[in-house]
Amino acid sequence: MNDMRVLVAEKCGFCHGVRNAISVAEKVLAAEDDVYSLGPIIHNKDVVERLAKEGLKTVSRVEEVRSGTVLIRSHGAAPEQIARLGEKGIKIVDATCVLVKRVQHIAGELEEQGYQVVIIGEENHPEVQAVVGCAKDVIVIADESDLHRLPPNARLGVVCQTTQNPEHFGKMLGAMGRGSFSELKVINTLCKEAIKRQESAIRLCRQVDIMFVLGGLESANTRRLAELCVKVNEQTFHLQNWNELDTSVLHGKKTAGVTAGA
Amino acid sequence: MNDMRVLVAEKCGFCHGVRNAISVAEKVLAAEDDVYSLGPIIHNKDVVERLAKEGLKTVSRVEEVRSGTVLIRSHGAAPEQIARLGEKGIKIVDATCVLVKRVQHIAGELEEQGYQVVIIGEENHPEVQAVVGCAKDVIVIADESDLHRLPPNARLGVVCQTTQNPEHFGKMLGAMGRGSFSELKVINTLCKEAIKRQESAIRLCRQVDIMFVLGGLESANTRRLAELCVKVNEQTFHLQNWNELDTSVLHGKKTAGVTAGA
CATH class of the missing domain: 3.40.50.11270 (Rossmann fold)
Incomplete structure (x- = not known):
């Protein structure tokens, strides 16, 4: 080699x-x-x-x-x-x-203010489940297929799973905005560190022949990194650790990029 | 004929x-x-x-x-x-x-609540200009090219010109959501009557060979109807009144649709 x-x-x-x-x-x-x-x-x-x-x-x-x-x-x-x-x-x-605590706190506050609480995120992720437990009635929106859960003409109080990416957050807000809401109060609860990790992974992806994303297969933020990278570089591999590396994928590659989830 | x-x-x-x-x-x-x-x-x-x-x-x-x-x-x-x-x-x-009065009132209220007021609409339209006059500092967003006017990490209080269509409103909210806002408070100020007119014009458009949209050339809501119709039916004509009809366009057409702006 x-x-x-x-x-x-x-x-x-x-x-x-x-x-x-x-x-x-x-x-x-x-x-x-x-x-x-x-x-x-x-x-x-x-x-x-x-x-x-x-x-x-x-x-x-x-x-x-x-x-x-x-x-x-x-x-x-x-x-x-x-x-x-x-x-x-x-x-x-x-x-x-602390950022997750903030989402929990805001969810409770929005409900007190009379909003129907909505979280954009993965229903089964522990962070989302904890937020769901912080208010009486929280609607989880993972993607467009969940939008039917929103009541019409409602006052929606929206937060986001901290590790989602801004593109998806914006897309979901746009979809809600096309609907029949009466008010949308959206608090940006994205983690800026997670966004920086996503941005720097995407930048790196464009420069290399092969990209490795290290981190747990069940880690939401690592999976998000891998999803974003594979859109830019098809030669993206999500590994839990280097023992999982099949070295044959390196054949003919001159540059490799590495990022890791949290 | x-x-x-x-x-x-x-x-x-x-x-x-x-x-x-x-x-x-x-x-x-x-x-x-x-x-x-x-x-x-x-x-x-x-x-x-x-x-x-x-x-x-x-x-x-x-x-x-x-x-x-x-x-x-x-x-x-x-x-x-x-x-x-x-x-x-x-x-x-x-x-x-009354719906325009409501937009003016909300713009003032949002400013009092500390939000940077934003209106999605046409900068030179009298309705938008009147709203701009109802708060000290209002940013007008007609389309994506105006998004650079938004300050980063801001608390944005957003309203919409009453005659805009929900698709455009949602699109702009989505674009704002992808940006670096800290909070978005959006009050849906779209006129439901205007939306019904748009929806029924689009429905009709799909069924006819030729479509006429009647109303002033400077009427924002009539122009919006014409813009929406032409996307669905290329044979759409915006006329100020029937005197402007060039009957040759009717040649070979079996069904015509008619709508009118406000």
């Missing part, structure tokens, strides 16, 4: 929210024995496995925890879940990303 | 606001001698000429009026113009369409 030039995206890798959650987990694990994460702490197999070795037990439901400390991951948790943990006398360490 | 089937759009012609302005003008003209309209009362040559015969004098600027009564047409006027007429002791009869 000849020499290959490898370029790394200017902005990539774990964001502040994820780094914070990992660091909080490490501190708690160093001090305590019985530590749980409500859902995988991040959508990255390697990190989850490493922290599991340090003692972090990942559970999917509140019912599975009977004692100890529960770590709320960066994606957040619904207030109802946190309340149930509190009732059980379980210690809670909240590592919810 | 063979028989031709002529179909008239379900909803068309003068809207409530325009009918009201004409009726107000007729009443004032019946009772008073010195009556002015600030700008053509409607963008329809025939009606303007008829009312001129009844004594209505059309002026373009406040300075041209020294006495008598001024009629504010359905498109409205800027508060500053009305104040200047008041200072001169001139009687004002306000026939501003």
